[in-house]
Amino acid sequence: MKVLVVGANGQIGQHIVKQLKNSDEHTVRAMVRKEEQAEELKKKGIDAVIANLEGSKKSLVKAAKGCDAVIFTAGSGGSTGADKTLLVDLDGAVKTIEAAEEAGADRFVIVSALQANNRGNWSEKIRHYYAAKHYADRMLEASNLNYTIVRPGGLLNEAGTGKVQIAENLDERGSVPREDVASTVVASLSEECTYKRAFDLVSGDTFIADALKSLS
Structure with a gap:
């Protein structure tokens, strides 16, 4: 399927774009905010489109036109205030x-946060971040899209292991390499066990494909 990656220049997004480009099953369109970012992607043979999440919905519809799926892995970043978190993450x-609905893209995978569905487990320091993720996820669940919500734990920049732990609710805190988050997101695109499902994700001992199938 043709996949629009929103947040393509982010740390997880870059892994997703690379994996989709190397995929035999999917093709990728990368959405970025800046002309120079788009030019760099085009030099690598990657279809790139410029749009801003704080801009009009019309520009996002245009970016998603012709795509079968959307992956949302954008975020305002840890250095911004709560206002930016609400504008971008929510x-x-x-x-x-x-x-995505307007453009006719049926499949939608969103990168959320571990236990964003459970208010009792939100960190007080970044409660606004969890609230943004929580309500974005709820809006996705209420949409007509075939969604998957991936809720990763603490994000690491080390190399992925290809092995994770996945469950609809993980009580314990944990972390996971960004590369493994990207691999899980890409694998979820065509894994029917993840359709209309939400799950927590941390590092573990199970290969990603097997872990996803365990959701059935």
């Missing part, structure tokens, strides 16, 4: 969900 996600 409203940006919701606009992208609406744009």
Whole structure:
């Protein structure tokens, strides 16, 4: 399927774009905010489109036109305030969900946060971040899209192991390499066990493909 990656220049997004480019099953369109980012991607033979999550929904519809699926892995980043988190992680996600529906992209995978579904487990320090993820996820669940919500634990920059632990609810805190998050997201695209499902994700002892199938 043709996949639009929203947040393609982010740390997880870059892994996703690379994996999709090397895939025999999918093709990729990378959405970025800046012309120079798009030019760099095009030099690598990657279809790139410029749009801003704080801009109009119309521009997001245009970016998603012709795509079968959307992966949302954008975020305002840890150095911004709560206002940016609401504009990007919440409203940006919701606009992208609406744009995907309007553009005719049926499949939607979103990168959320571990236990975002469970208010009792939110970190007080970044409660606004969890709230943004929580309500973006709920809007996705209420949409007409064939969704998957991936809720990773603490994000690491070390190399992926290809092995994870997945469950609809993981009580214990944990971490996971960004590369493994990307691999899980890409594998979820065509794994029917993940359709209309949400799950927590941390490092573990099970190969990603097998872990996803365990959701059935």
